[in-house]
Amino acid sequence: MVSSSASSGPLALVLLLSISSSIAHGAGAGAGGDEERRQRFTVVQTSHLQPQSICSGLKVIPSGNRTWVPLHRPYSPCSPSSSPSPPPSLLEILQWDQFRTASVRRRAMSDDDDVVEYPDTPHVEVQQIDFGLQAPFGYGSVAAAGGSRRLMADGDPTSQTMAIDTTIDVPWIQCRPCPIPQCYPQRDALFDPTRSSTAAPVPCGSRACRALGNYGNGCSRRSLRRSSNNSSRSDCNYRVAYSDGRATSGTYMTDTLTISPGITFPNFRFGCSHSVRGRFSGQTSGTMSLGGGRQSLRSQTASAYGDAFSYCVPQPSASGFLSLGGAIGSSGSGSGFASTPLVATANPTFYVVRLQGIDVAGRRLNVPPAVFSAGTLMDSSAVVTQLPPTAYRALRRAFRNAMRRYRRVPAGGKQILDTCYDFEGLGNVTVPAVSLVFSGGAVVRLEPMAVMMEGCLAFVPTPADSDLGFIGNVQQQTHEVLYDVGARNVGFRRGAC
Template sequence: MFVVLPLLLLLLLGSSPSALAAADEHEEFTVLDLSSLKPHAACSGHRVTPPNNGSWVPLYHPLGPCSPSYRGAAAAAPSLADLLRQDRLRAHHIHSKVFGDFRASKGSYKEPVAVEETQVHHQAAITIEMGTQSTSSQMHGSHSELRIGPAATGDGTSGPPPVSQTVVLDTASDVPWVDCVPCALAECPYYDPARSSSYAAFPCNSSACKQLGPYANGCANNQCQYRVAYSDGSSSSGTYSSDLLTISSGDTVRNFRFGCNQASSSGGGATNGFMALGRGAQSLTAQTSSIYGNAFSYCFPPRESEKGFFRIGVPGGARYRFAMTPMLRDRRAPALYRALLVAITVNGQPLNVAPEVFAAGAVLDSRTVITRLPLTVYGALRAAFRDKMAAYRRAPPQPEVALDTCYDFTGVRYVRLPRVALVFDRNAVVELDRSGILFGDCLAFTANDDDSMPAILGNTQQQTIEVLHDVGGGNIGFRRQAC
């Protein structure tokens, strides 16, 4: 028998998301309109008015209708199996940074997967512009872009127009990079350093080249070479360079260091590079620390047809508007952002697990899709969730993608979901949005191989929450219903 909500609840809630939110604000359960998670063909913009102070840019899914490179319905999404196999590789990449490749490779991560589209699907991206700009309309116009390229000349003249680039936000890497010419396409969308008068390649004996550390890749024609490798076997390599970076409303970073990728393509035409946000010296946040205090935040939208935002700097009043928890430091994985997860609650009740099971902490990652939990913690969460969802018909598990708590919602539009909250050190309680509890009609969590590995907080669970990475202040903050 299919399960439907009581008639009274349907009459009260209708199909309005705002009505849903208001009606269940103080209830044990939260009501999810399944139709609200369905993809739309057109971009509906921001659900919540984005912040207008500080340096911020709109954020979007690179394969969704809000992306400048959207190819319409013809660009079919990868299968759930391919997407989550790719996500498993990402989790392996994170754990290998903490434990080393040998320790992290205990799990079955090395499965073949097509990476051209899956590596950027369900990711967060922003638009940058590379190339010459004018001072008026392009330097102080729309807040929708980050730009790299020379400033205009003193008389206001400009060279060739800049080329828009879509770059994926990556909190677990250090070296920003963009695709550079040459490319095989007739109308090349790549950044052309030859058109930028402020472009410079770093010499091999420069301090910037010496600071590359594990990302150094030798020397070519006395130009410093870099290489960044990813868990799926892809990589970016080329010349380590600098140019002028313009952020949102005219703020500039001179001599911004980035990789000019000349060896591979990043996302099958949907993206043109990665904006590294890690804690290494080469990342965007480290390079802008003197201007913005070594901090950034983002808010992922709940579906691909909506926009979120990315912001550099600490928002005003963060101490009062954000649930704050200390940022952990780990010498084994200095680039990662970690916090101490101390409990998980379901309908306000903590899971019955020993506190020491959470000792490995949690990594916050922008590109992992599904949250990974210590084995014991996941087992307890699964049991509590299944108990609260007992009225709904179960669907077969999907073991090939590690989703084992799935439901058949055929004929059901409104689902009563138990409230799930993550509790971090210093009582920073973060209740997940209803859109972050299910993924493909399954519980949007899975388990690590054991209890020793840290949890990984994926971007599905971060949806609608502004997540602040205040490196300078040593804190991570969470603000609910931000986008």
Template sequence: MAAMVSPVLWCALLCCLYSVALGGKEHNFVVVPASSFEPEAACSTSVTSELPNRASVPLAHRHGPCVPSGASGKPSLAERLRRDRARANYIIRKASARTKTLSAGDASVPTFLGDSVDSLEYVVTLGIGTPPVQQTVLIDTGSDLSWVQCAPCNSAQCYPQKDPLFDPSKSSTFAPIPCSTDACKALSADSYDNGCTNATDGGASLCGYAIEYGNHAVTTGVYSTETLTLNAGVSVSNFSFGCGSNQHGPYDKFDGLLGLGGAPESLVSQTSSVYGGTFSYCLPPTSGSAGFLTLGAPSNSTADFLFTPMRHLSPELATFYVVTLTGISVGGTALDIPPAVFSKGMIIDSGTVITGLPKTAYAALRTAFQSAMSQYPLLPPSENGLDTCYNFTGNSSVTVPKVALTFSGGTTVDLSVPSGVLVEGCLAFRGESSDGSSGIIGNVNQRTLELLYDSGRGSVGFRSGAC
């Protein structure tokens, strides 16, 4: 006769099985306090470590309390997403126009250079000139040519900024670039040239630059070289940048822009002889915390990174860094998305807020995410373009499913929860109009990850929990 199992043993066994099952479920969900979705009033800074062969500077949200010159008024979510949509549309149009074969009579090309500068969200503080003058500039992996506003510049020519204007006449290392140089001629290939300007002293004509962004903001001036100070011990000599003498459009008090794209004019390309064309950054989880921007690869080990191949859309689009997404999972369950949906690649962009997915992929993600969050009231779709937003009023905590992205090579990256999945209670993804164009991985999904762009190896690395 079979041995009898005592009620106590049965209870212990069932409790054990229940705990294992529950633990498996909980492993794919994260319980976060409802206060996680509220803005922070104070800055909780992180320290960037000094590593051999690398140069690091603190990075912060432009509308948060960690900006040295103080935060400016933060636009509403609807306004931020309106600007973001304009930027994303421009990038996708640019990518599509340069990578397709134009047929006879087809003149569909981007109208504007650059992208919507006022949608950019993260800044670093650098020194420019000798002695160095502090400048707080936007970082942008979707732009190449860096610039700051230069004195003399009156209110009709420049917009108000919080730091003092950079005055080239007070720097011992400033030098305008002559119009006849190869450096000036190279601006034409990347559509940054603006002809020649007359020198004030009657000497050789100078190299003019011009950028018009997708939101009609314009900066023009003289292409120049200067010493760029990244931190107390690291500087870049003869850094080529735009000394802006005429800026107009919807600018918002930042001092300029630092281009981190892949074209020759970018900081990354200009320092490639020292740092190998490699850089990384970590975008902080909230506007009240700090991250970092670093030039150079880790000299000790990259064992903590997960890598996927990097590619470019075409030689004419060296600016953008592209990876291949192969799958998405929600709450530990892989979504049924045909790999061909992602064939056009995903542009990783520090300046775009919301990730834009091919239509089919987003539909699958939205269905799975809404199912996993069904215990919370779903708000009606709003004019901000996001259709999966929640009302967490009355909840002391919120249970959010993990979302993971899988890239070519089998690399799977868990997004930070909630900061890398939700923005102000909304799923930080949107669907594009079709499956036939490149997508964009926005900066919300990148939060707390160190993204290592290694052009030499042709790869992008991801390190979790870096800031």
């Protein structure tokens, strides 16, 4: 377990760039000119900049023997559970993105490896309601049924649609009892741990309970155990607070996790939520957390999958995937991946890399590598990439110069983005190639829809050069991003979905 001149249609956390595009390349004076221009610019047909209403499905199947599940964006024609509510505006999403990343930045720079903030309700116009990627997972006991094996919950096979987040460590789902309004209404059936033969609360005082650190929320006599003989034992409680003011709390449990048919993980630890604060989308039953901490999906499956996972953020009208395991025959540096080392930080929850430069229209910006010394956080939930102000100004200057044939317009309802254009009446537009250059030699060329959102340059500055930056999901789309924690690197493979 993403949108140029497109409407604010199928926007999702990880994507806000709705160019589900077919792309034509510009022509030069000759063969050499053609090739040079393809390296420097891409001509995008404006007829393909609008959101598509038909799902084009998964373009490729993840290679090797890795376990994978499909990944979808809310408000997308590929989403298995489309929302009846209209999508949020681009301004709303960018406002939330600014608030959230500011809080994540504070957590990332803390020297407490388990710090979790419990902020008051944020003073922003919209709270996040799961704009992000979604993937199916099964929770519950596995039992024989009619000669087949299936998950049992409420007597029926069950699959829970989960949001994906790489900056949180504790996976959680809503569980019975979960009354409204303490919980939020969801499309999937609530998971009932009393119907699972393998579900059990984590005992208070156990190693797993102590390992929660600041995710711990004390202990409770209220028990989900079916046997009254165990009613006197205390159960471990958890709490996860999000940077936009939302929170979830409940019983910390173990049960069998099914990721794909035949692939199960007994004694998987997760939060069984009985109460939430703030707005959550009923499209998802909870969050499958992929952070670097001890409780995350990645950590709990590390022995089976080599301490690695990857995902591919799809375009709005396509499907992506979340995969457990590394690239076959490589540690992120082979099989078509360009890799960069992970940077060691005081907080292991976060995946930090080092940007070293940016190429625009085939030319490296004149920005010293030291400008990026604060590091850059890989984040599945951040919307747009945030650069040090010195680097952002250089990028904006080069981009405006390359786009000078087009009429610039005020940002209007997209005030957070400051470089916008009017493409009305044009058959196609020529967008300069933009590549992110990372330490270790990885050069990641972005798709046109990862460069512009609704006619605007899809980058923003951090508050200061000394602040941690972010690689947003808009820029990650169509790349398979491989988090090979065992090898201490992050790899990028273009055109994976």
